[in-house]
Amino acid sequence: MRTPTRSAPFTHAGTSLGRIMGQVMVALVPATAFGLLQFGWPAVFLFATTVAAAAAFDALGLYLAGRPVADGLADGTAVLAGWILALTLPPWAPWWIGVTGAGIAVLVGKHVYGGTGQNIFNPAMVARVALLVSFPVPMTTYIAPVPLWEAAAPGFVEALAITFGGAQPVDALTVASPLDALSTALHGGAAVPQARDAVPALKALLTGTVPGSLGETSAGLVLAGGLFMLAVRTISWPIPVAFLGTLFGLAEVFHQIDPMHYPTGLFHLSAGSVMLAAFFVATDPVTSPVSRTGHLIFGAGAAAITFLIRTWAGYPEGLGFGILLMNAATPLIDRWARPRIMGRDRNGRPLAGGGGP
Amino acid sequence: MKLFSLRGGLSLAGHKGGTAGRPIRVMPAPPVLHLPLRQHAGDPAKPVVAEGDTVRRGERLAESAGPLSAPLHAPAAGRVTAVRPETAPHPSGLPAETVVLETAAGDDEAPLAPPVEPEAAAPGEIAARVGDAGIVGLGGGAFPAAVKLDLGHHYALDTLVINGAECEPYLTADDQLMREKAPAVVDGARVMAAALGVGRVVVGIEANKPRALEAMRTAAGRLPDGPAVVALPVRYPMGSERHLVQVLTGRETPSGRLTAEVGVVVHNAGTARAVHDAVRQGRPLTHRVVTVSGGAVRRPANVMVPLGTRVRDLVAFCGGLRADPARLLAGGPFTGNPLPGLDVPVVKGFNGILALTADEARERPAQPCIRCGACVEVCPCGLVPVEMMAHIRKEELDDADTLGVRDCVRCGSCAYACPSHIPLVQYFAYAQGRLRGLDVERRNQDLQRVAARERQERMARLERERQEKKARQARRRQQQDAEQQGGEAPRKADPAAAGPVADQGSRTGS
Numbered sequence: 001m002r003t004p005t006r007s008a009p010f011t012h013a014g015t016s017l018g019r020i021m022g023q024v025m026v027a028l029v030p031a032t033a034f035g036l037l038q039f040g041w042p043a044v045f046l047f048a049t050t051v052a053a054a055a056a057f058d059a060l061g062l063y064l065a066g067r068p069v070a071d072g073l074a075d076g077t078a079v080l081a082g083w084i085l086a087l088t089l090p091p092w093a094p095w096w097i098g099v100t101g102a103g104i105a106v107l108v109g110k111h112v113y114g115g116t117g118q119n120i121f122n123p124a125m126v127a128r129v130a131l132l133v134s135f136p137v138p139m140t141t142y143i144a145p146v147p148l149w150e151a152a153a154p155g156f157v158e159a160l161a162i163t164f165g166g167a168q169p170v171d172a173l174t175v176a177s178p179l180d181a182l183s184t185a186l187h188g189g190a191a192v193p194q195a196r197d198a199v200p201a202l203k204a205l206l207t208g209t210v211p212g213s214l215g216e217t218s219a220g221l222v223l224a225g226g227l228f229m230l231a232v233r234t235i236s237w238p239i240p241v242a243f244l245g246t247l248f249g250l251a252e253v254f255h256q257i258d259p260m261h262y263p264t265g266l267f268h269l270s271a272g273s274v275m276l277a278a279f280f281v282a283t284d285p286v287t288s289p290v291s292r293t294g295h296l297i298f299g300a301g302a303a304a305i306t307f308l309i310r311t312w313a314g315y316p317e318g319l320g321f322g323i324l325l326m327n328a329a330t331p332l333i334d335r336w337a338r339p340r341i342m343g344r345d346r347n348g349r350p351l352a353g354g355g356g357p
Numbered sequence: 358m359k360l361f362s363l364r365g366g367l368s369l370a371g372h373k374g375g376t377a378g379r380p381i382r383v384m385p386a387p388p389v390l391h392l393p394l395r396q397h398a399g400d401p402a403k404p405v406v407a408e409g410d411t412v413r414r415g416e417r418l419a420e421s422a423g424p425l426s427a428p429l430h431a432p433a434a435g436r437v438t439a440v441r442p443e444t445a446p447h448p449s450g451l452p453a454e455t456v457v458l459e460t461a462a463g464d465d466e467a468p469l470a471p472p473v474e475p476e477a478a479a480p481g482e483i484a485a486r487v488g489d490a491g492i493v494g495l496g497g498g499a500f501p502a503a504v505k506l507d508l509g510h511h512y513a514l515d516t517l518v519i520n521g522a523e524c525e526p527y528l529t530a531d532d533q534l535m536r537e538k539a540p541a542v543v544d545g546a547r548v549m550a551a552a553l554g555v556g557r558v559v560v561g562i563e564a565n566k567p568r569a570l571e572a573m574r575t576a577a578g579r580l581p582d583g584p585a586v587v588a589l590p591v592r593y594p595m596g597s598e599r600h601l602v603q604v605l606t607g608r609e610t611p612s613g614r615l616t617a618e619v620g621v622v623v624h625n626a627g628t629a630r631a632v633h634d635a636v637r638q639g640r641p642l643t644h645r646v647v648t649v650s651g652g653a654v655r656r657p658a659n660v661m662v663p664l665g666t667r668v669r670d671l672v673a674f675c676g677g678l679r680a681d682p683a684r685l686l687a688g689g690p691f692t693g694n695p696l697p698g699l700d701v702p703v704v705k706g707f708n709g710i711l712a713l714t715a716d717e718a719r720e721r722p723a724q725p726c727i728r729c730g731a732c733v734e735v736c737p738c739g740l741v742p743v744e745m746m747a748h749i750r751k752e753e754l755d756d757a758d759t760l761g762v763r764d765c766v767r768c769g770s771c772a773y774a775c776p777s778h779i780p781l782v783q784y785f786a787y788a789q790g791r792l793r794g795l796d797v798e799r800r801n802q803d804l805q806r807v808a809a810r811e812r813q814e815r816m817a818r819l820e821r822e823r824q825e826k827k828a829r830q831a832r833r834r835q836q837q838d839a840e841q842q843g844g845e846a847p848r849k850a851d852p853a854a855a856g857p858v859a860d861q862g863s864r865t866g867s
């Protein structure tokens with residue numbers, strides 16, 4: 001029997017960090033598997049490299065901080081950051097993109113702040129935005145999907161050359177991602193209906209048979225993973241609902257006003273990393289507010305910024321910025337969105353007594 | 358009846374199956390009883406027996422030591438063999454004064470006090486009887502019940518709530534008591550209502566106790582103005598006083614105040630039964646129902662146990678332990694206290710003895726906080742445990758105070774939900790203790806400041822008086838001089854004249 005130094009409760013919900021991170025990973029498996037299959041061996045190599053590098057950098061960070069390496073690694077946060085980052089990379093990007101990204105995510109994004117739970121910005125988004133700004137070309141070189149089993153897909157050795165040998169993807173295969181295509185067409189003066197011709201059908205966007213990042217092309221599979229997490233309560237509903245609702249609502253309002261220039265809400269929801277962002281990135285507990293009201297503000301804010309950037313700024317994909325900006329606002333939101341304390345008014349003053357007879 | 362909602366809270370696996378629905382077993386007195394003098398919130402009782410005295414069952418062993426105290430009675434006839442310090446049934450395991458009683462064969466009961474007629478009782482008579490019977494809150498708080506029956510003198514009350522929520526896992530003592538002794542509980546509630554001078558009595562029972570609800574409704578229905586028996590939503594911590602009051606009446610108790618502030622007093626169902634015994638039959642509190650449960654107990658049961666029985670004997674009565682428990686607790690798993698061992702006695706405030714296996718206690722080393730907000734979501738008081746904890750870690754107690762750490766009822770919901778297994782309640786208990794200490798310190802400092810200011814003022818006054826005296830003397834001298842010179846007396850109390858006079862005085866040096 002242990003000495004009775006601890007205080008109650010002596011029971012627990014049975015959750016743990018490792019378990020939560022495990023559930024998130026399980027939820028990511030379908031979309032990841034789909035991405036790996038449809039983009040072939042280079043994607044497999046890039047994914048493996050990125051995740052392994054994230055783990056290695058985490059071990060290094062823990063070691064430098066003088067913390068137990070095995071325990072720290074076991075919380076799964078670094079591997080998950082590497083995993084999510086990998087899903088946002090162009091599938092045939094060279095290995096050093098993955099490694100550099102993992103280093104930025106884990107060392108700069110997490111350990112510089114003091115390790116698990118201390119960072120202000122979502123590590124995967126920090127890395128993604130840093131890569132996008134520093135290496136715009138490899139970060140926007142997308143390829144058309146060539147499933148692993150098709151003849152046109154690069155073989156194992158060929159793929160090694162693409163990922164590790166600096167071989168350029170065959171020109172015929174490189175294409176623009178749907179958002180890039182739309183953005184380019186619109187900036188070229190086209191109206192949405194014509195620009196849409198440059199863009200795959202909605203059904204293809206949902207299933208994911210479109211060019212795009214490694215693991216986010218299939219909005220449907222990512223959504224399925226998100227719903228799984230809601231079902232097992234890994235995440236709670238306010239952030240994804242506020243995020244998707246706001247994005248859809250804003251897009252629809254503008255689409256109704258001017259259908260020629262603004263695509264529909266559904267297009268916005270199914271294109272790019274929206275689903276991944278809504279369920280896997282914006283819900284990152286560390287960098288989002290702690291209260292329910294805070295969650296709603298956070299989700300809505302991130303979506304609004306994303307919509308602004310997608311629609312009027314140079315970057316077709318505004319998600320990274322939307323989330324990072326709301327990350328920065330999180331301490332403020334937390335201060336503002338505290339629940340009312342029982343027995344006190346909204347300003348924290350004790351309620352007046354004598355509510356009795 | 359319309360119920361109001363509770364913020365946050367937990368929906369739990371009850372773990373009540375092991376003991377619910379089985380009749381309360383009556384445990385005979387063991388050969389030796391150990392009765393600590395302090396089994397209640399407040400001052401320890403003063404012993405009125407000494408080594409070698411023989412006592413009868415129900416005879417007084419110790420008397421109340423003041424307004425916040427409670428007397429103690431012999432649960433069995435026997436001989437006092439010592440009054441000495443023994444390990445207290447408290448996490449600290451520190452020794453406390455204890456009456457050791459060797460029980461005798463046979464059942465020699467002391468004469469009972471005459472029953473009190475609640476309807477005809479003088480004001481304060483019921484509370485006095487309840488106080489004399491040594492009754493304390495049997496739901497775990499162990500607050501002297503008589504004090505809480507006197508609140509009608511200080512507050513405008515209109516409702517008595519009988520707490521039969523029993524929302525903690527494992528515990529079924531109140532459930533079983535209400536099933537078996539509903540008429541006594543209902544009557545006790547009426548007696549307490551009379552003492553408090555309130556017209557409305559509401560019994561709240563969680564809906565997961567249908568048999569207790571039925572029994573209580575039947576008992577209440579037999580009376581012309583019986584209490585309302587209400588099925589409560591099954592949600593932890595429904596049994597927390599201020600939450601129960603909020604759910605039943607919609608009235609929110611102001612921070613830092615008693616529920617009496619909003620016209621409601623809460624008593625536990627077991628207490629109601631004890632009050633019935635004391636007032637109607639003149640019997641003091643000497644036994645109580647304890648749930649003995651947990652995965653390490655061989656035959657979990659509800660036991661009517663003589664106070665002072667060692668936990669070891671009680672557990673043996675329940676078949677002993679099947680495994681070495683990871684945790685031995687007095688009370689429920691959420692708010693109970695760890696016991697320093699099996700050799701401590703059962704006291705008035707124990708509603709359960711739990712021997713939990715490691716699987717049940719689910720203890721793990723703490724991991725870093727990931728700000729997941731689970732603690733915020735479940736806190737029934739609207740607090741932000743994660744922020745309070747972060748401040749307390751940095752010893753920023755005033756910030757934690759501003760965030761409301763004193764409003765924490767230590768229900769443990771946050772720590773239960775925390776995926777990082779951070780012992781949040783421990784932080785809050787620490788901060789509450791420290792803040793109380795700081796209050797005292799600040800009060801002392803204030804007193805010191807006041808004393809210092811008073812001293813300064815006194816010194817200044819003395820100095821002023823000295824100066825005035827000097828001035829008066831100087832004036833007198835001047836006057837004398839003037840009289841000698843046959844001149845006029847100087848004008849009195851002329852401010853313009855005061856200066857030179859004082860000046861003169863200081864120049865004369867004296």
Ligand code: SF4
Nearest residue numbers: 726728729730732775
């Ligand atoms: S539940 Fe635990 S990990 Fe989550 S925010 Fe609260 S203290 Fe941090």
Ligand code: SF4
Nearest residue numbers: 736765766768769771
């Ligand atoms: S222990 Fe305190 S802070 Fe934690 S949930 Fe209960 S009332 Fe809230």
